[in-house]
Amino acid sequence: PAGSRIADALAAAGARRVPGTIIGIVSGREEARKEVATEFRVITTKGEFKIELTGQDKDVWLQCFDRIVGAPLKWATGQAVAFGPFASGVQPGRGAAEHKTWDVSFGTGGYDAKNSFIIISKANHSSDYGARGRPFAWVISGKSVIPGLGQDDYIKAIEPVVRLEKFANKLVTTDEALPAEDGMEIHTELEVEMIPKAKDGAEHFYAAVKDGTFPVDFAASTFVSSDVMLGELCPYENLAARSEGTVSIRTDGFGRGRIYISKADMTSNVYHSIIGRVTKGLELARLAAPGQSVAVRTTPVRLSALGMDMKAAEAFLAERGIQYEKAGYQGDGAVVVEQEPYTTMEIVSGGRVKITGIPRRDLVEIQLYRDRARKSVEFFRRATGLKQSSVGALDVFFKYEDTVLFKGKPVPVIELVPENKPDEGAAIAAGEIGITNMAAKHVGLIGVRFSESAKFGPTGEKFAATNVLGKVLDTDKLKKAREKDRVYFVEVK
Numbered sequence: 001p002a003g004s005r006i007a008d009a010l011a012a013a014g015a016r017r018v019p020g021t022i023i024g025i026v027s028g029r030e031e032a033r034k035e036v037a038t039e040f041r042v043i044t045t046k047g048e049f050k051i052e053l054t055g056q057d058k059d060v061w062l063q064c065f066d067r068i069v070g071a072p073l074k075w076a077t078g079q080a081v082a083f084g085p086f087a088s089g090v091q092p093g094r095g096a097a098e099h100k101t102w103d104v105s106f107g108t109g110g111y112d113a114k115n116s117f118i119i120i121s122k123a124n125h126s127s128d129y130g131a132r133g134r135p136f137a138w139v140i141s142g143k144s145v146i147p148g149l150g151q152d153d154y155i156k157a158i159e160p161v162v163r164l165e166k167f168a169n170k171l172v173t174t175d176e177a178l179p180a181e182d183g184m185e186i187h188t189e190l191e192v193e194m195i196p197k198a199k200d201g202a203e204h205f206y207a208a209v210k211d212g213t214f215p216v217d218f219a220a221s222t223f224v225s226s227d228v229m230l231g232e233l234c235p236y237e238n239l240a241a242r243s244e245g246t247v248s249i250r251t252d253g254f255g256r257g258r259i260y261i262s263k264a265d266m267t268s269n270v271y272h273s274i275i276g277r278v279t280k281g282l283e284l285a286r287l288a289a290p291g292q293s294v295a296v297r298t299t300p301v302r303l304s305a306l307g308m309d310m311k312a313a314e315a316f317l318a319e320r321g322i323q324y325e326k327a328g329y330q331g332d333g334a335v336v337v338e339q340e341p342y343t344t345m346e347i348v349s350g351g352r353v354k355i356t357g358i359p360r361r362d363l364v365e366i367q368l369y370r371d372r373a374r375k376s377v378e379f380f381r382r383a384t385g386l387k388q389s390s391v392g393a394l395d396v397f398f399k400y401e402d403t404v405l406f407k408g409k410p411v412p413v414i415e416l417v418p419e420n421k422p423d424e425g426a427a428i429a430a431g432e433i434g435i436t437n438m439a440a441k442h443v444g445l446i447g448v449r450f451s452e453s454a455k456f457g458p459t460g461e462k463f464a465a466t467n468v469l470g471k472v473l474d475t476d477k478l479k480k481a482r483e484k485d486r487v488y489f490v491e492v493k
Helices: 006-013 029-033 058-068 143-148 199-208 282-287 310-319 344-350 374-384
Strands: 023-027 039-044 047-053 073-076 080-086 097-099 103-109 112-121 125-127 137-141 155-161 169-173 184-187 189-194 213-215 223-226 246-250 259-262 272-280 293-299 323-328 334-340 352-359 364-368 392-400 403-407 432-436 446-449 466-472 486-491
Touching (some): 047 143, 058 155, 097 103, 137 143, 189 199, 282 293, 310 323
Parallel strands (some): 189 293
Antiparallel strands (some): 047 137, 189 272, 364 466, 392 403
């Protein structure tokens, strides 16, 4: 209705809103599309490719491309594939013509324009396709889709590509009280489809967006990137072109662990593993600026039961058709602390998972001093696995009367400079979590004291070599731990 606000439009559409994330508003797209578009996205049942109009029959394409939607793949050879039939204004004609790899041409069946086809060349060849004129377009991205097309495939949609840069009316806001006007496109979230073969890369991305947001740290003309997982190891799994909308992870070198969303077509890179593709809301990535956050929805959803009550985990997995096997403690108050396999893609492909529980009374609750010991907290979250999941774990390295020491996973990229050191003359409180900094040789050792000390930190080091990063809320849970035991942690904020 007249006078409606953005909030009213979102409510009417049932759109999900994640607090603090941006809303992208674009106006005038339909008017822009009335101009002659030169690029089109062709979406098939095997994936999408993009074509650019180049030749004399492009007017025929502009008049009939909407009639091609739904057209099945008629035939496929080693040289070309054809979709159709459909009616067009192409002029039939006889005689062979030269076709280069990735050319897009019109053809006819029986030299009848009412029985037209689009022909996509896969190799250089000469052939008579029953139409006059030369190729009207060529494939500029998504070329890997073409060879995989088969008899059961068809064209699902064809969309003109109108560059966002052409729009004068575009806005980024978090204000839902702005007026809603006719012709507005309102974008609230990215939808990312994960690639099954990139199981570790997908999990890397899931960890980055576990709160439902993609924080933008850098924006360029061809990509936006996030540093939330910067420095985390991720194996290289999938080489492909970084086409518009692809999500990739830098797996080596400077910027390892950084996540990228491509805003334009780029070539493949041996340091960038392709792990997903934006299927909706790419406009938000185009509009976002550093310091802003974008809401994210993933397909499939992350299948992590870690931190759930056992009964809730069972319901969560059953709802998604996943068979499960239970291990460990399964009584009242059981909480899931391990799952095998760990990655969502392995669970989806296998259709089953093993979940291991412990009594919730054994789960160690901690508070972390994020503001006072930023680097130490980041080190601790990575060493325990809390960076990736809601439950972290450490193995007991050594224990004596009033101290327990832990060693976590290697964290090679963070320098533990002295920070939040205890003041000389003060005392370390019982339950505080300390980590040895670079002033001592056992850098990275993590410890907790069961009693107050005015002399030594939680790892047994002098105060100058100790960073205090948090506290354990109930040290009695740690007192019964033995050497080589695994202790599970959850953060209480």
